Structure formats: C-alpha cells, structure tokens
Amino acid sequence: MELLAVYLGVLGCGFFVDGPELVHHLGKTADRFREAIDTAEHG
Numbered sequence: 415m416e417l418l419a420v421y422l423g424v425l426g427c428g429f430f431v432d433g434p435e436l437v438h439h440l441g442k443t444a445d446r447f448r449e450a451i452d453t454a455e456h457g
Contacts (some may be wrong), residue, residue: 419443 419439422429431437 415439416443423447 415435416439419436420443422440423443431440
C-alpha cells in the first residue's frame with residue numbers, strides 16, 4: 415500500500431482517495447517528504 419501511495423505522488427496528477435488504509439499511508443508518505451524538505455531548507 416505504501417508503494418501505491420508513492421506512485422500516486424510521483425505521477426503528478428490529481429486523484430481521489432477512497433479507503434482509510436490508503437489515506438493512512440498517503441499521510442505517512444507526506445510526512446516523510448515534509449521532513450526531507452524541512453531538513454533541506456534548514457541544513
């Protein structure tokens with residue numbers, strides 16, 4: 415499920431999410447990307 419979440423983000427197109435499990439994994443993936451961005455911005 416986590417791989418599907420990453421693929422959806424990489425595709426760069428809009429999409430709708432149905433199902434709590436995918437929503438959960440998308441949130442975890444988004445948190446990881448936010449952390450990487452924050453780290454890059456603040457050295």
